[in-house]
Amino acid sequence: MEFDAVLIGPRRAREDTRRGWPERTINDELDACVAECPGKIALTAVQIEDGQTTRFTYAQMAQMADRIAVGLARLGVTQGDVVSMQLPNAWQFTLLYLACSRIGAVLNPLMPIFRERELRFMLNHGGSKVMIVPKRYRGFDYEAMLRALQPEIPSLSHLVVVGATDENGAAPHSFEALLSGPRWETSSDAEAILTRHRPGPDEVTQLLYTSGTTGEPKGVMHTANTLFSNILPYARAMRLGGDDVVLMASPMAHQTGFMYGLMMPIALRASAVLQDVWQPEAALALIARERATFTMASTAFLGDLANAALKTGTQVPSLRTFLCAGAPIPGALAERARGALGAKIVSAWGMTELGAVTLTGLDDDDERAFTTDGAPLPGVEVKVVDENDGALPPNVAGRLFVRACSAFGGYLKRAHLNATDDEGWFDTGDLAHIDERGYIRIRGRSKDVIIRGGENIPVVEIESLLYRHPAIAQVAVVAYADERLGERACAVVVPKAGEAVDLPALVDFLKSHRIAVQYLPERLLVLDAMPSTPAGKVQKFRLRDMLREIDERQC
Known part of the structure; x- marks a missing residue:
């Protein structure tokens, strides 16, 4: 790439x-950790659903990073290649970034909420060579989704699945069989692989x-x-x-988790604790x-x-x-x-x-x-x-x-x-x-973005999909206040003449396009006409005011 x-x-x-x-x-920082505090606990990863806890010292973490790096190289990954992954806050997440950095590959973390529509674009746009997913997470089969998508991603040579098994144990395409199991770091060409393409800071x-x-x-x-x-x-x-000791329960596929839950503890020679499912x-x-x-x-x-x-x-x-x-x-x-x-x-x-x-x-x-x-x-x-x-x-x-x-x-x-x-x-696009x-x-x-619990909802994309709905003449997706999440999304709709729209039907329509569940509107407001400028531009601030007034009247 x-x-x-x-x-x-x-x-x-x-x-x-x-x-x-x-x-x-990050290579410099990890090497310094191994030199200064090899036996210190660097990473503790907890799986909430089954209570499994995995710990690494800095020495163990560096060894596993080298192992996975050589394993990736065996899959054809080299300098400048994009390695994508759709993992929760798991030890594999941290180790994959460290491994990619050993060989000059670029890590592309993807939020676990993404589904076919988002992934199809991102994997193609990034030219991903390898995609790593859990077999299942929170009841969803990621392997099945990616198997169906893989023919549409020409660059995607390998799908690696964490926890995939067959009658013999770890399946041949599993993370365990390809990356974390074999002692790749002891192979004769490991040193060359691990030093040949270490990236510079720019x-x-x-x-x-x-x-x-x-x-x-x-x-x-x-x-x-x-x-x-x-x-x-x-x-x-x-x-x-x-x-x-840094606790990170915010998704590491967001910058918050990546920078301050993965990279920062290593830079500080501190310890990180990862929580994969949010339960307070x-x-x-x-x-x-x-x-x-x-x-x-x-x-x-x-x-x-x-x-x-x-x-x-x-x-x-x-x-x-x-x-x-x-x-x-x-x-x-x-x-x-x-x-x-x-x-x-x-x-x-x-x-x-x-x-x-x-x-x-x-x-x-x-x-x-x-x-x-x-x-x-x-x-x-x-x-x-x-x-x-x-x-x-x-x-x-x-x-x-x-x-x-x-x-x-x-x-x-x-x-x-x-x-x-x-x-x-840099124009942030924000007002302050x-x-x-x-x-x-x-x-x-x-x-034009709604932030729901820290997750950006791509308003333009959702509106574009809703305009395909046979009963909708005009639509705008706007934020309304929510005490817990800060904002949620409301679809404001003008139906076509003689048509009716309800929220369950609208949600089912969007689900048929395989978008992330968190992007779905959670409220519907039906109007006879949109407030707009003389040029015809929808005045979303007036729609937000309408929702605020409705909520105030109901209090």
């Missing part, structure tokens, strides 16, 4: 001058798809430099070090058992954890910090969580393209966590401008631009969408204001 990470080269001189890029890769190491407003996902390219230039100041701001009571038990000190997740996770702690009376004195991102934190929730968990509640805002951009500080008053989205991290600049790119005064909302050493390398095969000017300013103290508050989005 040829990666067009065109935003990296022009920034080299600037980052050299200010030393914004650390010039280290080479693409991660390909992560994000939903936006273009009607199809965009492939975000990151390098070790862009990732670590965010992870290191983030860890310093949170005062994290080698004695910390189980998370409390894990925090207590593993003495977790830090975690990061969306607002919905914070509310669930606080409610579970209050309900069960569970104490988690080891947990110092819960960093919350993905949606604003209601003040009442922040106070309840602070009391229930005893942890400092930190608010943050960021993007797949940038990592965390702003954080509230550990020494900030608690109220800043629910009245702001934090101040920029070191290496990050923000500005708010009007429609003519003029700077706006404090507390006036406008378009939010970010310039950061952690900014992505560009969108794969979509350089025209990079939204970055010659000075390095900056207060007198330099703290930002996200006020809305110029992008």
